[in-house]
Amino acid sequence: xxxxxxxxxxxxxxxxxxxxxxxxxxxxxxxxxxxxxxxxxxxxxxxxxxxxxxxxxxxxxxxxxxxxxxxxxxxxxxxxxxxxxxxxxxxxxxxxxxxxxxxxxxxxxxxxxxxxxxxxxxxxxxxxxxxxxxxxxxxxxxxxxxxxxxxxxxxxxxxxxxxxxxxxxxxxxxxxxxxxxxxxxxxxxxxxxxxxxxxxxxxxxxxxxxxxxxxxxxxxxxxxxxxxxxxxxxxxxxxxxxxxxxxxxxxxxxxxxxxxxxxxxxxxxxxxxxxxxxxxxxxxxxxxxxxxxxxxxxxxxxxxxxxxxxxxxxxxxxxxxxxxxxxxxxxxxxxxxxxxxxxxxxxxxxxxxxxxxxxxxxxxxxxxxxxxxxxxxx
Amino acid sequence: xxxxxxxxxxxxxxxxxxxxxxxxxxxxxxxxxxxxxxxxxxxxxxxxxxxxxxxxxxxxxxxxxxxxxxxxxxxxxxxxxxxxxxxxxxxxxxxxxxxxxxxxxxxxxxxxxxxxxxxxxxxxxxxxxxxxxxxxxxxxxxxxxxxxxxxxxxxxxxxxxxxxxxxxxxxxxxxxxxxxxxxxxxxxxxxxxxxxxxxxxxxxxxxxxxxxxxxxxxxxxxxxxxxxxxxxxxxxxxxxxxxxxxxxxxxxxxxxxxxxxxxxxxxxxxxxxxxxxxxxxxxxxxxxxxxxxxxxxxxxxxxxxxxxxxxxxxxxxxxxxxxxxxxxxxxxxxxxxxxxxxxxxxxxxxxxxxxxxxxxxxxxxxxxxxxxxxxxxxxxxxxxxxxxxxxxxxxxxxxxxxxxxxxxxxxxxxxxxxxxxxxxxxxxxxxxxxxxxxxxxxxxxxxxxxxxxxxxxxxxxxxxxxxxxxxxxxxxxxxxxxxxxxxxxxxxxxxxxxxxxxxxxx
Numbered sequence: 001x002x003x004x005x006x007x008x009x010x011x012x013x014x015x016x017x018x019x020x021x022x023x024x025x026x027x028x029x030x031x032x033x034x035x036x037x038x039x040x041x042x043x044x045x046x047x048x049x050x051x052x053x054x055x056x057x058x059x060x061x062x063x064x065x066x067x068x069x070x071x072x073x074x075x076x077x078x079x080x081x082x083x084x085x086x087x088x089x090x091x092x093x094x095x096x097x098x099x100x101x102x103x104x105x106x107x108x109x110x111x112x113x114x115x116x117x118x119x120x121x122x123x124x125x126x127x128x129x130x131x132x133x134x135x136x137x138x139x140x141x142x143x144x145x146x147x148x149x150x151x152x153x154x155x156x157x158x159x160x161x162x163x164x165x166x167x168x169x170x171x172x173x174x175x176x177x178x179x180x181x182x183x184x185x186x187x188x189x190x191x192x193x194x195x196x197x198x199x200x201x202x203x204x205x206x207x208x209x210x211x212x213x214x215x216x217x218x219x220x221x222x223x224x225x226x227x228x229x230x231x232x233x234x235x236x237x238x239x240x241x242x243x244x245x246x247x248x249x250x251x252x253x254x255x256x257x258x259x260x261x262x263x264x265x266x267x268x269x270x271x272x273x274x275x276x277x278x279x280x281x282x283x284x285x286x287x288x289x290x291x292x293x294x295x296x297x298x299x300x301x302x303x304x305x306x307x308x309x310x311x312x313x314x315x316x317x318x319x320x321x322x323x324x325x326x327x328x329x330x331x332x333x334x335x336x337x338x339x340x341x342x343x344x345x346x347x348x349x350x351x352x353x354x355x356x357x358x359x360x361x362x363x364x365x366x367x368x369x370x371x372x373x374x375x376x377x378x
Numbered sequence: 379x380x381x382x383x384x385x386x387x388x389x390x391x392x393x394x395x396x397x398x399x400x401x402x403x404x405x406x407x408x409x410x411x412x413x414x415x416x417x418x419x420x421x422x423x424x425x426x427x428x429x430x431x432x433x434x435x436x437x438x439x440x441x442x443x444x445x446x447x448x449x450x451x452x453x454x455x456x457x458x459x460x461x462x463x464x465x466x467x468x469x470x471x472x473x474x475x476x477x478x479x480x481x482x483x484x485x486x487x488x489x490x491x492x493x494x495x496x497x498x499x500x501x502x503x504x505x506x507x508x509x510x511x512x513x514x515x516x517x518x519x520x521x522x523x524x525x526x527x528x529x530x531x532x533x534x535x536x537x538x539x540x541x542x543x544x545x546x547x548x549x550x551x552x553x554x555x556x557x558x559x560x561x562x563x564x565x566x567x568x569x570x571x572x573x574x575x576x577x578x579x580x581x582x583x584x585x586x587x588x589x590x591x592x593x594x595x596x597x598x599x600x601x602x603x604x605x606x607x608x609x610x611x612x613x614x615x616x617x618x619x620x621x622x623x624x625x626x627x628x629x630x631x632x633x634x635x636x637x638x639x640x641x642x643x644x645x646x647x648x649x650x651x652x653x654x655x656x657x658x659x660x661x662x663x664x665x666x667x668x669x670x671x672x673x674x675x676x677x678x679x680x681x682x683x684x685x686x687x688x689x690x691x692x693x694x695x696x697x698x699x700x701x702x703x704x705x706x707x708x709x710x711x712x713x714x715x716x717x718x719x720x721x722x723x724x725x726x727x728x729x730x731x732x733x734x735x736x737x738x739x740x741x742x743x744x745x746x747x748x749x750x751x752x753x754x755x756x757x758x759x760x761x762x763x764x765x766x767x768x769x770x771x772x773x774x775x776x777x778x779x780x781x782x783x784x785x786x787x788x789x790x791x792x793x794x795x796x797x798x799x800x801x802x803x804x805x806x807x808x809x810x811x812x813x814x815x816x817x818x819x820x821x822x823x824x825x826x827x828x829x830x831x832x833x834x835x836x837x838x839x840x841x842x843x844x845x846x847x848x849x850x851x852x853x854x855x856x857x858x859x860x861x862x863x864x865x866x867x868x869x870x871x872x873x874x875x876x877x878x879x880x881x882x883x884x
Binding site: 084086087088089092101102103104122127130131132134137139142143144145154155156157158159160169170173174176177178179181184186187188190191192194195197198201202 | 518519521673726755758759760766770774776777780782784785786789790791794797798799836838839842846866869873874877878879882883
């Protein structure tokens with residue numbers, strides 16, 4: 001593990017809907033790219049070259065900055081064999097590491113379980129968004145899912161609560177209604193415990209916005225808001241080691257140009273603000289961010305957009321990351337494509353294994369379900 | 379009246395419960411008098427009717443319960459068992475007002491249609507039994523990726539779900555969503571794919587331990603040729619329905635031996651043999667018990683864990699045998715049994731039950747209006763994404779519905795809905811409270827519990843509700859300020875009840 005005496009923290013950003021790999025890391029000197037993408041391409045004046053083959057799109061200039069500083073690993077050709085073109089199935093596979101059968105236990109949940117086997121800290125894993133991603137679900141592993149940090153808590157949905165006093169009274173009532181009741185049966189007791197856990201989690205996490213101050217001004221996009229929430233909880237030092245959030249939709253079948261650009265502007269700005277915020281508080285050296293999408297998109301465009309593909313690109317970002325490019329860009333030659341799609345050449349479970357093993361310091365094998373090739377980005 | 383209204387040693391909470399008995403009877407009597415009816419349901423009858431409607435349906439507002447309870451329990455059971463005697467959802471009107479719901483391709487809008495039906499149906503058991511089969515025959519959009527096709531499977535459950543188990547299994551085998559989900563389109567003469575054959579025996583009928591690996595292979599051979607007609611490509615126009623096709627040229631016509639029966643068996647023969655097995659009767663009985671009566675351990679442990687109430691299972695098995703696997707007959711026995719009537723609050727509500735039950739009481743999703751996709755999303759966020767169960771094993775139920783994130787959502791959803799004075803059902807409850815002769819805090823608690831059930835809650839909850847109500851004394855309705863404050867007090871108490879542990883149980 002890299003040099004930090006603090007507990008390692010992982011932030012996962014899911015790009016929901018299948019991000020177009022070819023227009024994210026653009027093979028701008030490859031003739032096959034221009035042949036396949038007569039309409040949906042990144043024109044030459046809008047690329048920011050990394051080398052004489054690949055370039056970022058110019059909307060991602062903060063990503064380019066981070067890359068140039070050596071704090072970003074670009075992982076090429078990520079995916080798995082027999083990649084399904086279904087968002088749902090592919091996302092399940094990324095979430096559960098089960099490529100052949102339908103799995104129910106999430107890989108992040110297993111990481112949380114191994115970090116905190118007794119489930120003592122209900123904030124060990126925190127999701128920002130609506131509902132838990134399957135990656136974070138597993139029976140017996142308590143996690144917290146926060147919609148908006150500022151309004152998070154029991155009874156946050158009840159309208160017309162006018163005073164803090166009244167809110168406190170309601171929360172006190174809730175705590176008493178969920179207090180241990182002898183002889184009411186195991187389910188009642190479990191409900192009581194879980195209710196008090198939820199209350200406790202909300203109670204602990206609410207200190208985060210109170211303690212927080214920063215000169216960084218985040219944009220108002222939902223991804224920036226979520227990253228600001230992540231920063232607040234991280235800076236409050238509540239023992240959270242895994243954060244999860246999503247952004248999208250990346251499912252750009254129609255009119256891809258503007259929407260795909262906007263998504264990457266939003267993400268680049270948000271990620272940049274997030275790390276700037278952490279650095280301002282001297283709290284960035286134990287944070288690594290993993291950015292992934294369920295698959296890439298078809299090599300050939302469909303006129304205004306792109307259809308579902310296979311191999312994609314992942315990013316690993318952080319002070320402790322050995323920046324650079326890993327694996328290789330899959331061949332664009334028509335004879336090397338599978339059903340018109342880039343063939344994955346790096347199994348996503350190797351990517352996870354590297355993060356789990358080298359960063360989180362856990363045994364990756366039982367979490368991802370086997371031995372997979374690790375990379376040197378950490 | 380079975381509650382201990384006269385016990386001299388009773389606690390403060392139990393004393394209150396006695397008052398509650400009285401006030402409920404008085405309010406029911408008043409409604410009856412107003413309707414010119416003669417039979418007045420007792421409190422026990424009301425409690426039992428609320429229980430039946432929560433289990434056989436999704437609960438209902440107090441006024442509807444009174445109507446049902448006065449008809450008599452057994453006749454309501456018959457009404458529920460014959461959904462076609464009640465008017466259907468007007469689909470034509472529905473899709474005219476909510477055009478996006480028909481054939482919607484992606485979640486959550488693809489789940490909104492079912493949410494609408496569960497909330498607004500006049501045939502509650504038709505929707506509930508469809509949910510039961512969706513749980514037991516779990517087919518998931520994560521792989522099928524065609525919500526309208528799974529929707530057709532749900533419609534098939536409505537049509538066949540209360541009839542013969544054999545017929546239902548045959549329809550299931552022909553369901554294109556199921557064929558695709560369990561790969562039977564890849565099950566060929568001479569090259570079997572066992573996925574469907576295995577799950578049919580393991581999860582849909584016999585249960586682990588009641589068949590051999592050879593039986594799986596033989597059953598799979600019998601279902602070769604049961605496939606989907608060539609699909610219309612998805613692009614550029616979108617998803618099309620799929621169609622079942624039987625291909626005799628791809629069917630294995632050789633002799634097979636399945637569970638001791640030898641012959642040139644086809645799929646229908648396999649289903650007949652299956653439903654004749656005692657193991658099938660027992661397996662289905664346990665599923666029905668778990669869904670309608672009381673929480674049970676996970677299905678995966680049934681091979682080694684006996685049922686919590688073996689006698690009840692035997693009663694259901696007998697009903698299965700006597701009716702030759704007629705679901706309606708088995709459910710008739712179930713709903714009329716003592717073990718059912720004694721199973722109050724013995725199940726944790728599924729997210730669908732919690733959400734639908736709450737909005738049916740609050741009346742905020744009554745009729746054709748937009749927003750059912752939001753209810754579907756809420757259901758997914760609470761851990762039950764309709765049309766997309768986590769695996770072929772269905773959802774883990776009972777206490778497994780609950781984790782800190784899910785519980786927070788359940789509490790906030792139900793409290794948010796019941797705490798909103800603008801919802802018609804909440805207004806009705808406020809008016810009922812206001813009409814009472816006494817305006818004591820005790821009355822407030824009893825009326826609110828009645829209106830949301832009648833609900834019986836634990837002493838610890840009851841004590842807290844009373845404490846909360848007592849702190850502001852009598853309700854007053856003289857000035858606009860008093861009215862506003864009293865309305866808020868009612869809504870706040872409803873929100874607390876909806877947030878309670880007790881409310882998590884069906």
